[in-house]
Amino acid sequence: GAGVSQSPRYKVAKRGQDVALRCDPISGHVSLFWYQQALGQGPEFLTYFQNEAQLDKSGLPSDRFFAERPEGSVSTLKIQRTQQEDSAVYLCASSLGGPQHFGDGTRLSIL
Amino acid sequence: QKEVEQNSGPLSVPEGAIASLNCTYSDRGSQSFFWYRQYSGKSPELIMFIYSNGDKEDGRFTAQLNKASQYVSLLIRDSQPSDSATYLCAVRYGNKLVFGAGTILRVKS
Numbered sequence: 001g002a003g004v005s006q007s008p009r010y011k012v013a014k015r016g017q018d019v020a021l022r023c024d025p026i027s028g029h030v031s032l033f034w035y036q037q038a039l040g041q042g043p044e045f046l047t048y049f050q051n052e053a054q055l056d057k058s059g060l061p062s063d064r065f066f067a068e069r070p071e072g073s074v075s076t077l078k079i080q081r082t083q084q085e086d087s088a089v090y091l092c093a094s095s096l097g098g099p100q101h102f103g104d105g106t107r108l109s110i111l
Numbered sequence: 112q113k114e115v116e117q118n119s120g121p122l123s124v125p126e127g128a129i130a131s132l133n134c135t136y137s138d139r140g141s142q143s144f145f146w147y148r149q150y151s152g153k154s155p156e157l158i159m160f161i162y163s164n165g166d167k168e169d170g171r172f173t174a175q176l177n178k179a180s181q182y183v184s185l186l187i188r189d190s191q192p193s194d195s196a197t198y199l200c201a202v203r204y205g206n207k208l209v210f211g212a213g214t215i216l217r218v219k220s
Contacts, residue, residue, distance in 0.1 A: 042210030102154040
C-alpha cells in the first residue's frame with residue numbers, strides 16, 4: 001500500500017486479556033518503529049526493527065510487551081495481561097533510513 | 112535523559128498571519144530535527160525536516176535551526192483554518208525519535 005497500515009483501528013479489552021496489534025509498513029521500508037502516545041502527549045518510543053532484527057527495545061515498559069517482525073515486513077506488538085495504564089494510541093512508523101512515516105495508530109482501551 | 116520541550120499552547124493566530132512554533136532540545140550533539148502535524152484522532156504527518164543550521168523553506172512552511180542555542184522553530188506563513196492542529200517537534204537520537212508534547216495551534220477565521 002501507499003502508507004503504513006495498522007489494524008485494528010480501535011481495540012477494547014478487559015484488564016488481564018492479551019492483545020495483538022498489527023503494522024504493515026510502507027513496501028520496501030527496512031526500518032520499523034513502535035511508539036505509544038498517551039492523550040495530550042507526544043509519541044514515546046517503544047521498539048525498533050531493522051528488517052527482522054529487533055535492534056532496540058529499550059522503550060518497552062515491561063516484560064508484558066513483546067514485538068516481532070519475523071519476515072522483515074509485517075510487525076505485531078503484543079501486550080499480555082493488559083492493565084489500565086496500557087490504554088493509549090499505539091503508533092507504527094517505517095522509514096528507509098530517513099524521516100519516519102506514521103500509520104493512523106491503534107487506539108487501545110482497557111476496561 | 113534526552114528532552115524535547117514545547118509550549119503546549121494553545122497558540123491562537125488570525126487567518127493570514129504568521130504562526131511561530133518553537134522547540135528546545137537538551138542534547139547538544141543532536142543532528143536531525145523534524146516537525147510533524149497531528150490532527151485530532153489522526154497520525155502524525157511529516158511537515159518538515161532539517162539537519163543543518165539556518166533556514167529551510169517549503170511552500171508556506173519554514174524550519175529554522177540554531178544548534179548553538181539548541182532550538183528549532185517552525186514558521187507558517189498565511190495561516191489557514193486548516194492549519195489548526197497539534198504540531199510535534201521531534202529530535203532523532205540514534206534510530207529513535209524523541210518528541211515534545213506538542214503545541215496546539217488555532218487559526219481563527
